[in-house]
Amino acid sequence: MQGNLGSIAERFVAADIGGTHARVALVQVAGDGAIDVQAYRKYNCAEFPSLTAILADFIAGQQGGTERMAIASAGVVLDGEVINSNLPWRVSLAEMRRELGLRELHVINDFAAAAHGAGRLATGDLRLLTPGVDTSRSGPMLVIGAGTGLGAAICISTVHGNVVLPTEAGMTAFAPVTPREIEILRWLQRDSRHVAVEQLVSGPGLANLYRAICAIDGVATQFTTPADISNGARAGDAQARDAVLSFCALLGSVIGDLAVISCAGSVHVAGGVLPQLLEFLPHSDFRARLVDKGAMRVFNERVPVWLIENERLGVLGAASWYQQHLRECADDSRADNNTARQEWAGTA
Structure with missing residues (x-):
């Protein structure tokens, strides 16, 4: 060099x-x-x-x-x-x-x-997922994405350049909130007591959600890939739609947790599975789960969440x-x- x-x-x-x-x-x-x-x-x-x-x-x-x-x-x-x-x-x-x-x-x-x-992106590369939120907030930037796995990093701007803290957030334990999610956790724990959050919030995680829901409901699976599952949800398949809406809710929950941990000024979601599911987001508990963090609700309600489209x-x-x-x-x-x-x- x-x-x-x-x-x-x-x-x-x-x-x-x-x-x-x-x-x-x-x-x-x-x-x-x-x-x-x-x-x-x-x-x-x-x-x-x-x-x-x-x-x-x-x-x-x-x-x-x-x-x-x-x-x-x-x-x-x-x-x-x-x-x-x-x-x-x-x-x-x-x-x-x-x-x-x-x-x-x-x-x-x-x-x-x-x-x-993320700091190199143009305005046209970003889509706001939390309309009405002030987008001029300062503070650390959380970047997260659900693709083959779940990844996240925190970026802190300084006068000397960016300081970036990589994480292995996808390997943290899945924390169910609803009775349905507790059933899903129990089904996944047949193989291992530790169920990582990326086993549900990722491309393969969407497939895991669908299989678990079908097993719990006593229904035979019809789909295998995330694309097939999302298409099944569009076509009105009950279990596929349940899986997709559950995925959106869990993504909101994970983003909310990491935003609290990092005291994020903004969140940027990097591609992966989410672009295929955008039409389901308004009908899911994504936003509700993102802000449902007890005393930190007032903080998360003000955090802008962007989807990166580059x-x-x-x-x-x-x-x-x-x-x-x-x-x-x-x-x-x-x-x-x-x-x-x-x-x-x-x-x-």
């Missing part, structure tokens, strides 16, 4: 790796901080034998600017490997760096990247993190061009 701000203008690869899709871009960050996406591709992870294969395919189509890479990935880095149950393959950072011929390799939590990227969020976030990282390291004589730095947001 070069010890001057000129390196910020160089091209590099920024990637956003989830359990279902990998989004990869060749980007350039100019001296004024603007991020220029010069090439972009979206991959289906299941179609490739490894993450390295996806990145190699992308690099093969580019000319220059591919020796440095910033990757946003679900999970955590432990002993040089990305640990996450939602990724379809083992990911060794040392092997990836060697096989791709990288000079620099950085890995950050996918929702830490989302938190960095699928390049993670790529923009990885690039934004890399830009800030370069600035922080510009005068660090200890930086070494020949050593891959495997970083997690907050540990740089």
Whole structure:
């Protein structure tokens, strides 16, 4: 890594790796901080034998600017490997760096990247889910999303740049509120006493909700995928509609909990399953569960919740993190061009 701000203008690869899709871009960050996406591709992870294969395919189509890479990935880095149950393959950072011929390799939590990227979005990339709420509030920004799993991060703006705290919020215990949810919890506990919230609030979680509701109601399942379940709900299937409305309520409850924990000034919901269910949101208990936090109701009633409608969020976030990282390291004589730095947001 070069010890001057000129390196910020160089091209590099920024990637956003989830359990279902990998989004990869060749980007350039100019001296004024603007991020220029010069090439972009979206991959289906299941179609490739490894993450390295996806990145190699992308690099093969580019000319220059591919020796440095910033990757946003679900999970955590432990002993040089990305640990996450939602990724379809083992990911060794040392092997990836060697096989791709990288000079620099950085890995950050996918929702830490989302938190960095949320500040890069245009007004047209956001949809307000809580109309009537003052959107000029200050305070930490909570970024959350329910896709293959449930992720969340907290972003705090400072004069020195953003401080982002990644979390593993999806692994916290599911807390039922209604008698129906208590039944669902008992059904899910047949396999394990610990039921993580992402077992209900995620794409696979919607399927779990539907199966549990069918089992409780003594009805045979008809649908398997989140898309099929949401279509079934539109067609009037009682259990599918119950599952979708339950999902919306639980998402509101989780957002409300995390907003209280983080004292959020705003909440940004990143894509995932929710865009498929927007028409159900007004008919669900999403808003009621979001604010139903006892003495903290008055706080949550004032928190604006936005839906992010830009699928390049993670790529923009990885690039934004890399830009800030370069600035922080510009005068660090200890930086070494020949050593891959495997970083997690907050540990740089």
